Amino acid sequence: MNTEVTPEKVSVIASEPDPVLGYRSFQFGEFKFTRDAYFVHIEWPKGVHTMEVDRFLRAMVRDIGWGFFYGWIFFDDVFGTQNHYGTVDIYAGAYSKGHKDTGVDYLETYNTDDVRVAFETISTNWINEGYDPLSAPLETGSPLGAKQQEASGPLIRGFEPARRMLGLAGDVQPRSDETGHPINRAFADLDYDLPDIEAEPGFEEQIHAINLFDHIARADVTWNPSFTSITRACICCVTSEEHMLPVIHGNDRNEWFIQLTDEIHWNIQDKNSGNPRGRIVMKSGDICAMPADIRHQGYSPKRSMLMVLENGTPGLEEKYATGELEPFPITASRW
Amino acid sequence: MSYKTMVGSLDSYEKGSIELNDDLKHYAFSNIFEICNSSSPYERIMVASNLEYCAEVTRAEGASPWYTAPHDEFAIVMEGEIEFEFYQLEDDEKPANEAGAVRLAADPKGKRMGKVTARRGHEVLLPQGSAYRLTSANPGVVLFQTMAGPESVEKWSEICVLN
Numbered sequence: 001m002n003t004e005v006t007p008e009k010v011s012v013i014a015s016e017p018d019p020v021l022g023y024r025s026f027q028f029g030e031f032k033f034t035r036d037a038y039f040v041h042i043e044w045p046k047g048v049h050t051m052e053v054d055r056f057l058r059a060m061v062r063d064i065g066w067g068f069f070y071g072w073i074f075f076d077d078v079f080g081t082q083n084h085y086g087t088v089d090i091y092a093g094a095y096s097k098g099h100k101d102t103g104v105d106y107l108e109t110y111n112t113d114d115v116r117v118a119f120e121t122i123s124t125n126w127i128n129e130g131y132d133p134l135s136a137p138l139e140t141g142s143p144l145g146a147k148q149q150e151a152s153g154p155l156i157r158g159f160e161p162a163r164r165m166l167g168l169a170g171d172v173q174p175r176s177d178e179t180g181h182p183i184n185r186a187f188a189d190l191d192y193d194l195p196d197i198e199a200e201p202g203f204e205e206q207i208h209a210i211n212l213f214d215h216i217a218r219a220d221v222t223w224n225p226s227f228t229s230i231t232r233a234c235i236c237c238v239t240s241e242e243h244m245l246p247v248i249h250g251n252d253r254n255e256w257f258i259q260l261t262d263e264i265h266w267n268i269q270d271k272n273s274g275n276p277r278g279r280i281v282m283k284s285g286d287i288c289a290m291p292a293d294i295r296h297q298g299y300s301p302k303r304s305m306l307m308v309l310e311n312g313t314p315g316l317e318e319k320y321a322t323g324e325l326e327p328f329p330i331t332a333s334r335w
Numbered sequence: 336m337s338y339k340t341m342v343g344s345l346d347s348y349e350k351g352s353i354e355l356n357d358d359l360k361h362y363a364f365s366n367i368f369e370i371c372n373s374s375s376p377y378e379r380i381m382v383a384s385n386l387e388y389c390a391e392v393t394r395a396e397g398a399s400p401w402y403t404a405p406h407d408e409f410a411i412v413m414e415g416e417i418e419f420e421f422y423q424l425e426d427d428e429k430p431a432n433e434a435g436a437v438r439l440a441a442d443p444k445g446k447r448m449g450k451v452t453a454r455r456g457h458e459v460l461l462p463q464g465s466a467y468r469l470t471s472a473n474p475g476v477v478l479f480q481t482m483a484g485p486e487s488v489e490k491w492s493e494i495c496v497l498n
Contacts, residue, residue, distance in 0.1 A: 165409065165460050186338045195457040199449035206462045207421060207449035212411060213456030229409040229458065229480055234388035236409065236480050256383040256390065258367075258478070259351070260413075261342050268355060278355035285343035285368040285413070286351045287382045287390070291361045302338060307411075309480070311385040328361035329384050335360060335492050 010110050012118035014125070022147030024125050028118040029108045031090060035126050037145050042079055044092050047104040049078045054143045057123060058133040058246030062224065064119045065134075065156035068112065070310065071252030071317065074295060077274055080247070081115070085314070088115040095250075097273060120155060127151045134158070134221040136242040136303065158219065161227035161235075167210040172227075174210050175218035184240065186303035187217035187261075213260070216240050216305045223298075225308050233313040242303035250295040252317035254329040255310050259286045262304030269295040292320045293327035342455070343368045344414050345474055353496050365494040367392040367413060371476045377469070379436065379479065379486045380494065387434055389483045395475035401439040401466045405430045408461040408481040412453045415475020419459050421448035422466045429464075435484010439466055 015025040025034040032043040040056040042049045059075040066073070068083035078096050082089040091107040093099025110118075127133065128148040130141035134157065162172045175181035183192065192214040199207035212228065216238050223245045225237030241264055250271040257264075259282040266280040271293050280288055290296050319325040343349070348368040353359060363383075370380055376396040383390035393399075395417050403424060410419065422443035430437050443466040451459050461467050461479075469477065 164407065165458075168460070187340055189338060190340050190342075190456075192456075193454065195454070195459065196452040197449070198451075200447055203421075203423075203446075203448040206460070206465065207451060208462075209419075209451045209453055209457055209459040211456055212458040229407075229460075231388065231407055231409070231480055231482060234385065234480065234482070254385055256385065258383070258390070261340050263341070263351065268357075277357045278353075280353045280355070280362070280364065281351040283343070283349050283351040283366075284341050285348050285366045286364065287367060288353070288364045289362050289383070302340075309383055309385060309388070309390060311388055313386070316386075325386075328358075329386075330360060330363050330491050334384075334489055 010114045010118075012121050014121065017147070020146070026118070026122050026125075029090070029110060030106070031092070031108065033122055042092060044106040047092055047099065047106060049092055051076055051079065053126070054133070055246055057127060057143055060119050060123050061127075061133045061156060062247060064116055064123070065159040065224065068115070069249070070255070072250035072271070072295070074248035074250065076248070083112075083252075084109070085317070086112060088112050090115065095272060095274060123155055124150060127155070133246075134224060136222050138242075158221040158224050158226055162229065165208065165210075165229045166212075166215060168208055169205055174215040181218035181220055183214075183217050184219065184303060186242065187213075187305075190217065192217065212238060213305065216260070222303070233311060235310045235312050237308040237310065239306050239308065240303055241298060241300040241306050243300065245298040248295045248297045251290060251292055253311055253320055254292050254327070255290045255308060256329075257282060257288050257290060258307040258309070259284055260305035260307055262300070262302050264304055264306060265299045265301075267297050267299075271295050289329050291328040345372055345476065359497050360491075360495070363491060364496045367476060367478060370494050371474075378488055380488045380490065381483065382478075382494070384483065384489075387482050389481060389487060391479040391481060391487060393469075393477050393479070395469050395471040395477050396473070397471065399469040401443055401468050402436045402486065403428070403430050403439060403466045404436045404461070404481060404484065405433060405463065406482060407463050408436065408479055410453070410459045410461055410469075411478045411480070412455055412457050412459070413476040413478055414455055415471050415473055416452060416454050417475050417477060418450055418452050418470045419461070420450045420468050420470070421462075422446065423448055424464055424466055428466065432484055434482035436479070436481055436486040437484060438486065
């Protein structure tokens with residue numbers, strides 16, 4: 001593999017706007033990013049790759065918001081990032097057999113903040129008012145065509161994590177009408193009552209409950225897990241899912257999915273090769289592990305509610321990478 | 336266009352499917368309503384395990400034992416109306432185990448902290464330093480975010496899809 005480690009600061013360099021379409025191109029390290037009316041073109045030494053602009057922007061904005069998440073974020077089968085928690089790899093073809101066999105694969109490592117700034121700069125220039133890559137396709141406009149007015153809203157939203165539990169004093173609050181989050185059209189058929197809380201004097205901060213379904217039903221973003229409750233390093237995230245996960249996620253640890261409502265269809269691939277392993281259909285009440293040696297991508301025909309359990313213990317990725325831990329959660333002696 | 340949200344229950348759930356060219360044990364695919372249809376009340380069955388952390392599901396029916404844990408836990412009601420009652424732990428009642436829920440040997444002796452009555456979709460904090468008990472007049476389903484401990488029951492071969 002052609003690998004370039006770039007630990008020093010790298011800044012994104014913008015071109016002049018294209019005279020026809022109005023978008024800028026960007027150079028970041030050895031990668032060059034260009035968009036036209038329909039596609040994004042990514043160039044690197046010895047290679048070039050083309051993606052649909054919608055898919056690219058949906059992936060890039062989430063990658064920023066997730067803080068590059070756990071492990072690998074494949075924008076598609078060729079291009080993506082890997083989080084090393086302080087540095088981030090950007091790769092093209094590094095996990096694609098065809099690219100590797102022909103020697104055109106490439107990977108470069110940057111400081112996390114530099115990648116964040118670069119991705120924010122590119123996304124801001126390429127997202128027009130009326131198109132929101134965090135919304136479901138049925139709820140937003142088109143990213144296609146020439147540059148118009150840049151979107152004025154926040155590039156990322158919905159990522160603020162709870163520290164202990166949603167709704168506690170001093171913690172992140174659940175979504176509500178008051179925060180500007182009405183119940184989504186796809187969950188309008190459910191009833192949303194509040195739990196009955198009776199705290200004795202002096203225990204008002206300890207006796208606590210929320211309507212979690214109400215919080216999820218009000219999400220104005222999709223495929224965007226937000227922390228809701230924390231047990232030491234165990235993070236419970238909830239998210240509303242509609243259409244398709246705009247990335248293929250290859251985790252560096254095991255994670256668990258709990259389907260709260262409706263259903264999601266997951267395509268499963270080998271993490272290193274991308275070869276298909278099969279599919280999983282999860283319906284309400286189903287629980288399934290996503291092992292550390294796969295990639296997964298979900299498809300939600302109707303907006304659904306998903307809970308994700310992550311183990312945020314620092315350094316866990318190294319234990320899986322070195323084989324100290326097996327890449328699946330329930331080891332043989334427990335069956 | 337109107338939407339119909341599908342939420343499973345003990346009486347009505349539809350399990351998904353898993354079709355993989357891989358060892359299905361690596362995925363530990365199960366369904367909480369199916370599990371609670373065949374489990375004893377308040378058997379805390381592990382359904383997700385991430386090293387020391389886990390999720391447990393329990394069939395809530397009648398009154399549970401009094402539990403405590405040396406860390407925060409969280410309960411999500413997936414079916415039924417469940418009353419959670421809380422008492423502050425006295426020093427000699429604090430759990431000696433490092434992680435996970437444990438039963439109290441007797442009723443709690445400390446101050447009453449309060450109660451929460453929760454229904455489907457509600458999440459309840461089970462705060463560190465408290466004893467808690469669940470009560471449900473009818474069968475319900477509760478999912479716990481917790482750590483593996485003395486009350487955790489592992490029976491993966493019984494609950495998971497293996498072929």
